[in-house]
Amino acid sequence: MITVTINGKEIKLEKPVTVLEAARSAGIKIPTLCYHEQLEKYGGCRLCLVEVEKMPRLQTACTLMAADGMVVRTETEAIADVRRGVLEFLLINHPLDCPYCDKAGECELQDLVEKYGPTTGRFKEKKRKAPESLEDPVLVRNMERCVVCTRCVRMCEGVQGAAAIGVINRGGHSHVEPFSGGRFECEYCGNCVSACPVGAIMSRLHRHSYRPWQLVSETETICPYCGVGCTLVAQVRDDVIKRVVPRIGTPVNNGLLCSRGRFGYEFVGSKERLTTPLIKKNGVLEQSTWEEAIGFVARRLGELKTRYGGDAIAGIASPRCTNEDNYVFQKFMRVALGTNNIDSTARTGYAGAQAFIENIFGQGATANLIPGLANADAVLIAGGDPTAVNPILGLQIRSCARKGGNILTIGHVKGVRHYNPAELKPNVHTEAALLEGVVTALKEKKGLPGSIQTLESKIKEIHRPLDDAARTCGVTEKDLAAFVEALSTASTPALVIGKEVIQSAGGSYNLLLLSAVAYLVNARIHLLSERANEQGVVDMGCAPDLLPGCRPLSYVEFRRRYEAAWKSPIPEKQGMTIFDMIDAAKAGSLRALYVMGENPVFNLPNAKGVEAALRGLELLVVQDIFMTETARMADVVFPALSWAEREGTFTNMERRLQLLRKAVNREGMEDWRIVVEVAGNMGVRMHFSSAEDIFAEITRVSPLHRDLSYEELEKSGIYPYKGEPLRGVTGDIAVAKPAAGDGGGLFLGIERPLFHSGTLSRRAPGLVKIYETAVARISPATAAARSLKEGDMVRVSSVIGYLELPVAVDFAVRDALVMITNNFEGRGALSLMELVLDPVLRAPVADKTAVTIEKAGR
């Protein structure tokens, strides 16, 4: 126990902390500028100087560790003079442009000067000048205002790990600049913006559009972009989100955001938002009324159900919608339409992979805490760049590396390249051979633990010596052996699995091998999730074989319980997956499709095929916030409320349940309310008047969510999942081994950029300015072999079709791949992709589409 006396007050400390932290813990305020609780100590601004007895000089409270018996004074007249002096130094070259500066009102320097500041200017010279830099599309730098506290630099380097900015020059010429020059060309996390105490680095998105004190409300809610589930604060004026900021102390992201979270909110206020229901009349979507549209849909669904039966109707739920939306939607499908034909795009990877892994290890095997990654001593990354797909999770991996953890990657993971990862870059389609080698070697090194017999019997069948594996994959045996050694000696390893490895030929076999690796080295598994509620949509039973709470439909006793709760029969027959639905539509056996918050024409492989299939439907209903590719084809389009305009819950990839709060008001209906209205018109009453009502029913019906409440969620996110078995284990592990490789040639790959996610981000101008258009990303070798250079227009063709795109040469791309994003309208990678499904996961195989690339216009 350490006892210090600060301003006469005795403070007892459990653990060693700085004088500043000790003072703050006792409610004593010491002014600071360069101090930031998330950053390394700096001691540069000199505002926190305090008197310490028996020490000759004044000491900076932010760097001095409190020692037992220390007597500190923080508020003497002498110290106030010192602070005035320091503030005067900060102001002599500071442009006193507060009336014009966006930071005014929340500027730490302004606040301090108000408290201590000198009132007369003694500085007669000309101030240092530096023009405001507007070279960057989303960030604005004003270096006249910089106080060189270096918080941005320390944030960028020490927390974000991007090291994109630095203090250039020295002394009075010190200023912050991106190393790339004018544009930041960085990860655009904007965490430098949150770190800046003054108006030196700010977001351009809301430039000069409000003063901080004009913000009417601040709403803490959950980011709509990826499965990490960061808490963000939406600051609102006139029912427009002006700014999104993080908050220190929130779960998962604790004061940090990524580019999508921070700069991707503008789609909410987009002028392209749908405003009224639309009904297709004579082939044209025309404005309609809610009453007419709802009545029309209810009537048509009723007719089709009567004529063809419920199984001729299907529903696609959304990993972007809340648990409440998805719960109501699947209940509507099962109760009102009498079918289990309900699925979502979680099917394209996440859901199948999770079910596969849970079948081996038991439920919740992938629900590991994200911050725990930072404490791992080795992280194996397979199948994607976590710093792009789930950026805040990626930061934990970087933090792990910074603490000395080993980073091992299969493939080149751009986001961790600064951390000296052990990299294995297997040839395309040889990941399985590589993993076989790893499993064989680990099996010999570590032995079989003897706990999961089904998996061990599979592991025993795997045999590929390291030299053979290395030869097959085109890696050196030495690298491979070192890789295995690093894995086998780790004591707290983690395994991060991305979609590329799931969506590859033999995805289930890859997952088996990765599971085997995890089993042999006892690694925690993290499954990257691209959508905010990908876990929730599955947990809510938006799957043809699952009921809410992830309970299998096939268990009669479970089904009976739900039937009792819903006071309605639930069909026994397992429904169609999302791909079955497309097939059935094509075959004509599916007559109607109800799509809630999803865009299958863009987000499923073989866009044209999907489009053609949907054209044969008798009824296509789409609920969305924008006129999407799918909505354009619809017979009825309902405008829904967006993420920011409603309440509800998301379940993140850790299976943490978090509360969305309404940030802005807008006329219209939530997705669930539209469904409830349609159901009501069909004579099926669902008595929900708020998201909370729905949640209450979920907690009654779903064993996974039993006894939870909104009040608990208000406090912080909660974990519904406590380790109980849900689905049951099938006993055997079915896998489909990949066929032999296809030899040479180029294959299509899906680029998952940091700056986009799905199709929402294309309506967020901030993100579009950072990453403007789709490109054909190829390796330098691919480019050289075809005499292509950066910016050349090329035609990328597959058997399905072609896209004309500019070339981007990128050393991170493997030689046999052409990477294209699936975010930009009319230029999505999936539009070129053949639909081939992994027979076990029922997820599409994304790396088997052969493409050619040639200069456009030939």
Next chain:
Amino acid sequence: MEKVLLKNIENPHSADIDEYKKAGGYRSLSKALDMASKDIIEEVKKAGLRGRGGAGFPVAMKWTFASGDPKFPKYLLCNADEGEPGTFKDRPILEKNPHLLIEGMVISGYALGAEYGYIYLRGEYPAAKDILNKAISQAYENGYLGDGILGKKTRFHLAVHQGAGAYICGEETALIESLEGDKGQPRIKPPFPVNVGVFSKPTVVNNVETLANLPYLIGIGGEAYARIGSPECPGPKIYCVSGHVERPGVYELPMGTSLKDIIYTHCGGIKGGKKLKAVIPGGISTPVLPPEKIDCPMDFVNMPKHGSMLGSGAVIVMDETVCLVKVCYRALKFFEHESCGKCTPCREGTGWLRSILGRIESGEGMEGDVDLLLSVAGNIIGKTFCPLGDGAASVTQNFIKHFRPEFEAHIKNKGCGARQEKL
């Protein structure tokens, strides 16, 4: 007094290992390697050796801290970033007597348990770099560096790292940052380098002159060494004298030689028989002394009692023709240029002081400027991260303290009567 540090430098081949050995070089090393390392530290303690870089910290104490730290490896850094204006005392050692430094470093490394050493060399000493590198390779060839030194188990590896010209890198933690490849800015202390230094390992940073004392000290033993010069801080000391004296240059004299003796006896008095106006006794950061205060023993203990500091022992002598406002202005221009920018008072204050001094010097001074200088300097001193800012403020304060009327006259007369000779 026999020359210790500047021994043999008249020999044009003094930097060659054979000449050095002929003059008795590397004998102390073999003596030292026969001793227990803690006994070497004991001898250094008995000798009362203090660091020659400017602060005068007891060497044995620093070594004890580092050798007592359980972390390995340990590092020995030689601070050869001789950047203090007026200072050129290490240069003759580096250029003329490099083996003396190398021998001293191997002995020190052995005493500390450090197996790796770096010489952080001032960027503006390109000649010394080549000389040192040649000397180091000779030492490797002759078995004085490397593994198994003199057939014993002792290892010591040494390399030269050249700075890029920043004064702040003479501050030991900034030196370490720079050596690690980062921007040269001082680190928070504690932890001190003796515990967490270069590459986060225990590190001793000693000045060139300090380390060069080791062979002699070990050769004659601590007690005999302690009898040289001032009893409180004994040993030989190099004083480098510049400015208006008849014989400016480098003088190796017993520690504690009076400043007056240095100027008038050793350097032959003021050039051209002019009147002495001011002396900066230990490099630009040390307080200036007026003529009536120069009868003081030049050592770490006594100089503070006489209102200044020994610093690096760089004596800058100025005669009656010198404009002290200009000197002060020029000094502040240096500090402004060299401020690293880490802390507010130094980053902003040095430039402000310079600009006020600049306007006084150029005849545009305003009434109240002298008080403004004192006020601004007062806001810097004692509030900065490292001593650089303190130096800048104290230079200003001390020039005004001793020569205020000259500053006032400058403002009143809109310029200088004394400006005749270029400094």
